Amino acid sequence: MTEPVPAEGEASPADPHLAPEPAPTGAEGIAQLAAAARRVVDTVVHADPPADAALLAAKLHAIADEIAGSGRISPPRWDNPEHNRDHNPVTGAANPLAPPLTVSADGTGGVVGTATLGFPYQGPPGHVHGGISALLLDHVLGIANAAAGHRAMTAWLRVSYHRPLPLLTECTVRGKRVSSEGRKIRATGTISTGHGTHVSAEGLFVAVRPDLA
Amino acid sequence: MTEPVPAEGEASPADPHLAPEPAPTGAEGIAQLAAAARRVVDTVVHADPPADAALLAAKLHAIADEIAGSGRISPPRWDNPEHNRDHNPVTGAANPLAPPLTVSADGTGGVVGTATLGFPYQGPPGHVHGGISALLLDHVLGIANAAAGHRAMTAWLRVSYHRPLPLLTECTVRGKRVSSEGRKIRATGTISTGHGTHVSAEGLFVAVRPDLA
Numbered sequence: 274m275t276e277p278v279p280a281e282g283e284a285s286p287a288d289p290h291l292a293p294e295p296a297p298t299g300a301e302g303i304a305q306l307a308a309a310a311r312r313v314v315d316t317v318v319h320a321d322p323p324a325d326a327a328l329l330a331a332k333l334h335a336i337a338d339e340i341a342g343s344g345r346i347s348p349p350r351w352d353n354p355e356h357n358r359d360h361n362p363v364t365g366a367a368n369p370l371a372p373p374l375t376v377s378a379d380g381t382g383g384v385v386g387t388a389t390l391g392f393p394y395q396g397p398p399g400h401v402h403g404g405i406s407a408l409l410l411d412h413v414l415g416i417a418n419a420a421a422g423h424r425a426m427t428a429w430l431r432v433s434y435h436r437p438l439p440l441l442t443e444c445t446v447r448g449k450r451v452s453s454e455g456r457k458i459r460a461t462g463t464i465s466t467g468h469g470t471h472v473s474a475e476g477l478f479v480a481v482r483p484d485l486a
Numbered sequence: 487m488t489e490p491v492p493a494e495g496e497a498s499p500a501d502p503h504l505a506p507e508p509a510p511t512g513a514e515g516i517a518q519l520a521a522a523a524r525r526v527v528d529t530v531v532h533a534d535p536p537a538d539a540a541l542l543a544a545k546l547h548a549i550a551d552e553i554a555g556s557g558r559i560s561p562p563r564w565d566n567p568e569h570n571r572d573h574n575p576v577t578g579a580a581n582p583l584a585p586p587l588t589v590s591a592d593g594t595g596g597v598v599g600t601a602t603l604g605f606p607y608q609g610p611p612g613h614v615h616g617g618i619s620a621l622l623l624d625h626v627l628g629i630a631n632a633a634a635g636h637r638a639m640t641a642w643l644r645v646s647y648h649r650p651l652p653l654l655t656e657c658t659v660r661g662k663r664v665s666s667e668g669r670k671i672r673a674t675g676t677i678s679t680g681h682g683t684h685v686s687a688e689g690l691f692v693a694v695r696p697d698l699a
Binding site for chain 1 (some may be wrong): 512513514515516518519520521522523525526527528529530531532533534535536537538539540542543544545546547549550552553554556557558559564565566570573574575576580581582583605606607608609610611612615616617618620621622623624625639640641642643644645646647650
């Protein structure tokens with residue numbers, strides 16, 4: 274159940290996940306706004322309880338009102354691959370929840386992304402939450418399937434934790450489709466740092482029926 | 487690799503995951519601030535590219551500066567179960583990335599939480615990202631182990647997707663320890679709505695060695 278990926282036959286150097294078009298000014302504006310919101314998230318997670326928390330919260334609500342007042346996205350736009358590329362919670366530059374992970378083709382038929390995760394993503398002290406690693410891998414395996422020409426949904430994902438993944442350390446997330454048989458697609462991936470592989474995943478994906486893609 | 491949970495013997499009605507003490511004013515302030523930041527995140531994800539995005543981003547950066555200037559948490563505080571309860575990316579009221587899921591004992595030895603996930607958590611149009619479901623389940627299985635008296639790390643987690651989980655719909659996340667043998671613990675869980683079970687998970691967890699707990 275990863276985010277929608279291009280329909281079969283659309284995957285190519287023009288795959289929106291792999292080679293985004295130069296962003297229009299509007300998208301750049303949203304990315305700038307999301308980056309600022311991401312910094313707010315990080316400072317809130319790091320904050321000693323400020324004496325004036327209520328005042329600061331009121332200021333954030335006022336800005337939220339301003340942003341909301343500037344126009345809301347119409348629902349049909351959500352059902353759009355370019356929109357989801359920009360807004361998903363893993364690689365979405367327009368989504369403050371996304372680290373964001375930046376993903377590209379790895380030159381061997383798979384995909385590779387990098388991110389450095391801070392304290393908002395913490396599980397064990399000083400380390401990335403295991404569920405966040407699962408989130409990154411589910412997404413990257415979906416992109417790998419898209420790059421291989423399959424628009425697919427996750428049927429199951431198995432994530433193995435080999436050693437804790439440190440925060441504030443650049444990590445590399447790799448994904449690759451390993452086989453396909455009818456509508457069933459298998460993909461694997463890893464999260465690694467200079468210290469080796471920390472997390473690995475394998476998954477079974479089911480291609481969206483062509484008449485629904 | 488879930489967030490740290492209380493050491494064996496500490497799990498009880500006083501388990502900080504299950505029965506939080508009344509929050510001190512400072513924690514309430516941070517929770518208020520995090521709630522406001524969560525609303526900023528939601529409005530950014532919904533925003534039509536505003537003409538004054540750069541100005542709005544500058545305002546957010548100014549507030550981030552104010553929050554950061556009010557005092558940063560000292561590193562030792564991160565290695566603290568109460569701190570992690572408040573700041574983790576799933577149930578943490580102080581973490582704007584967390585929905586937050588609210589979890590309590592289910593009366594049969596397991597734990598149950600509810601959340602309603604909005605567009606920042608979207609994968610397929612109108613539905614929750616599969617990796618977000620994995621994140622919620624990894625966390626809730628860890629809490630279930632804690633409630634059963636085990637401080638443990640995830641060795642592997644297998645998540646099965648039965649049907650897409652709709653956004654903006656209250657979902658129920660359940661977790662339960664099913665067995666333990668030496669340091670190996672097995673736990674299972676589900677995410678359901680009024681339409682049945684959407685996602686299920688099983689995992690193997692390894693208890694933290696008592697001398698390290």
